Amino acid sequence: MALRVLLIDPDESWLTSADELFKKHLYAVDTVTNGKDAQIKMMNGKYFAVVMNYAVKNHTANQVLKFMNRMVHDYDPRVVIILEEEDLGDDDDRTDERLKKEGVDEILIKPFELEDLITVLEGHQGISDIVNNLPKRKGQSDEVEVDMSDDNFTKIKIDDFYSLKSVLYDIYVRLKSGRYIKILHSGDEFSSERLDNYKNEKGVEYLYFHVKDRKKYIKFNDHLVKKALKSNKMDSHKKTNMLKNVAEKFMEESFVEGLKPVIIEQGRQICENVYNLIEGEESLYKLLRNYQDFDPSAFSHAYLVTLFSSAIIMQFEWQSKTMIENTALACMFHDIGKMKLPKDILEVRPEDMNESQLAEYQKHPELGLEIVQDNRTITTAVKQIIHQHHEYFDGSGYPNALKGQSILTLANIVSLADIFSHIIVENNLKPIEALKFMLGNPEVVVKFNSMIFEKFINVFVDPGKVKKNHALPSNSRMVSSKKAS
Ligand SMILES: [Fe+2]
Ligand SMILES: [Fe+2]
Secondary structure, eight states: OOOEEEEEOSOHHHHHHHHHHHHHTTOEEEEESSHHHHHHHHHHOOOSEEEEETTOTTTTHHHHHHHHHHHOOSSOOEEEEEEOGGGOOSOHHHHHHHHHHTTOOEEEESSOOHHHHHHHHHTTOOHHHHHHTSOOOSSOOOOEEEEOOGGGEEEEEGGGOOOOSBOSSOEEEEEETTEEEEEEOTTSBOOHHHHHHHHHHHOOOEEEEEGGGHHHHHHHHHHHHHHHHHOSSSOHHHHHHHHHHHHHHHHHHHHTTTBOHHHHHHHHHHHHHHHHHHHTSHHHHHHHHHHHHHOHHHHHHHHHHHHHHHHHHTTSTTOOHHHHHHHHHHHHHTTGGGGGSOHHHHTSOGGGOOHHHHHHHTTHHHHHHHHHHTOTTSOHHHHHHHHHTTOOTTSOOSSSOOOGGGSOHHHHHHHHHHHHHHHHHHHTOOHHHHHHHHHTOHHHHTTSOHHHHHHHHTTBSOHHHHHHHSOOOOOOOOOOSSOOO
């Protein structure tokens, strides 16, 4: 069954082109030119998404939003608002905030490509929505050769590829740079024979899919990983590997949004190296597997923290390969102490904990240190970072409320990457939005050495603009003359 979308826009020609494109993407579409008809449609049918131009009249967009908040309870449509440049007040952020409070999920500002609207809605689809919207067919379509730039593709090892009965997105093999064969089309019945054939007869090692389908990959594999982790049948190497793949694609997805691609690519390489290092050292690998069995989501968190920490360190002149690798190792294990906490504590978010729960939770850096203390492959510097990853520059951290220069620079970098990752994931923000959020909250910014924060901003594509628009804190004069340990 196709997903239903309601398009509300006074501009009929826009509606016609949008209607055409949505249908091409297999949605079922209703179009209306005013708010009143929109409300009637919503009373009579359920929609996956409602896309409304803010300039709509008779009833206004605000009235329609209010109506939705009052009337539409038994299902939860995604709401996309389209703004014209002149609808924005002096402060775009405030308009954003107000609309989000009224239940708006996404805001697009005209002019934009219609395809962007499709992408935005895809981001909101769960696995069942994606499957529902697939044009399912029996058997497989013919293979097609295509010429397309390598930038459009992301790859996965053929052995690590899993699929539902129907293929969720187009799958390719690469012939040479810029030339690919589509071997499975989205909606095809999955054929493991076809894949085996490519692997065994033609020696194909990697499968490729479009970067725009990465969200689907992540959603599906994340769902798969959760199921796999509950099953005792799958061995722990395989589980770890699945998690690593999801985490990696998750990271790729996060960098496209405004972070400098080169820095992130280097960071990705560092994650890969540190993973290989862990895999090659049985005591570490065992630790990682236990940790991941204990809390699967911790794995992609650790990956993100590793990525962002590496990106920040690379901005400093005093960086070295050993330093980056040490920090990366610390990042992978920074929250390992949580394994020793009672499980029920971890089900509560720190901000919702009562005093005694919080006191218990805040033991995790020390517990982490205990776990790795006797491991000889882990250096003292790594152990210290694990111990200090919640110490903050203003002295508000734990376990020892260390302040300023008494905190290791690398530990302060990890704590910044840690908080940044939490903000992105928990609030579903793009990196640049998460940065703005941090800058808007001085109590967060003072947790870090301003020198580190400054370097962190340089990881973004347009750091000059961020710095101009937001006053940076000045909490230190530090330019470390000695090397951080
Ligand atoms: Fe932590
Ligand atoms: Fe953490």
